Amino acid sequence: MRQGFPIARTGEVIGLLGGSFDPAHVGHAHITREALKRFGLTRVWWLVSPGNPLKSHGPAPLGARLAQARWVIDHPRVNITDIEAKLGTRYTAQTLVRLRAYYPGVRFVWLMGADNLAQLHHWRNWRQIMRSVPVGVLARPGDRMAARTSPAARLFAPSRLAGRASQLLGHAQAPAWCFVNVPMVAQSSTAIRATGGWTGQDTPPHGILNTVG
Numbered sequence: 001m002r003q004g005f006p007i008a009r010t011g012e013v014i015g016l017l018g019g020s021f022d023p024a025h026v027g028h029a030h031i032t033r034e035a036l037k038r039f040g041l042t043r044v045w046w047l048v049s050p051g052n053p054l055k056s057h058g059p060a061p062l063g064a065r066l067a068q069a070r071w072v073i074d075h076p077r078v079n080i081t082d083i084e085a086k087l088g089t090r091y092t093a094q095t096l097v098r099l100r101a102y103y104p105g106v107r108f109v110w111l112m113g114a115d116n117l118a119q120l121h122h123w124r125n126w127r128q129i130m131r132s133v134p135v136g137v138l139a140r141p142g143d144r145m146a147a148r149t150s151p152a153a154r155l156f157a158p159s160r161l162a163g164r165a166s167q168l169l170g171h172a173q174a175p176a177w178c179f180v181n182v183p184m185v186a187q188s189s190t191a192i193r194a195t196g197g198w199t200g201q202d203t204p205p206h207g208i209l210n211t212v213g
Contacts, residue, residue, distance in 0.1 A: 010105030013170035093125035114147035
């Protein structure tokens with residue numbers, strides 16, 4: 001196994017939660033725990049990206065964001081990783097191709113909030129993403145309707161699993177996606193930055209609650 005890469009064994013179902021995590025916060029931790037319960041996942045990896053191609057301004061230094069993420073959640077089934085930086089990938093579709101080649105026999109599920117589903121059609125090779133791995137969508141406040149009527153949701157409507165079948169998602173053949181409604185924490189990285197609660201330093205910011213376990 002390449003140094004710094006998380007370990008995964010054949011047959012495991014790994015949920016992938018990608019993003020800049022600028023900064024990570026209790027909302028990320030909450031949807032991670034919900035995903036572990038709802039989608040029958042073995043583990044969840046946070047893919048803390050070098051940068052978000054859809055954002056014009058770069059995020060805080062990667063080391064600071066990794067440190068914050070590890071402070072926000074300490075869970076035996078969650079890995080905080082900078083594997084995208086190690087792989088040299090910039091887009092989700094690229095990352096998925098590389099991960100599936102590097103971890104044969106491991107099943108991956110891409111995780112996202114409903115807000116990301118609503119604008120998935122702006123992502124590079126978004127159809128390829130939907131056709132390569134199952135996708136688990138967790139509803140966030142105010143985003144349900146936009147997500148359900150989005151171009152991605154309409155195009156892949158025949159591949160949608162009912163919420164009551166969410167435990168089957170990890171072993172479903174892509175394209176397959178499942179939308180689940182969960183109690184959400186109404187906190188966002190954008191709001192934290194706007195209020196000065198995140199400076200991008202190597203210490204946890206004030207005003208961002210820790211959640212362990």
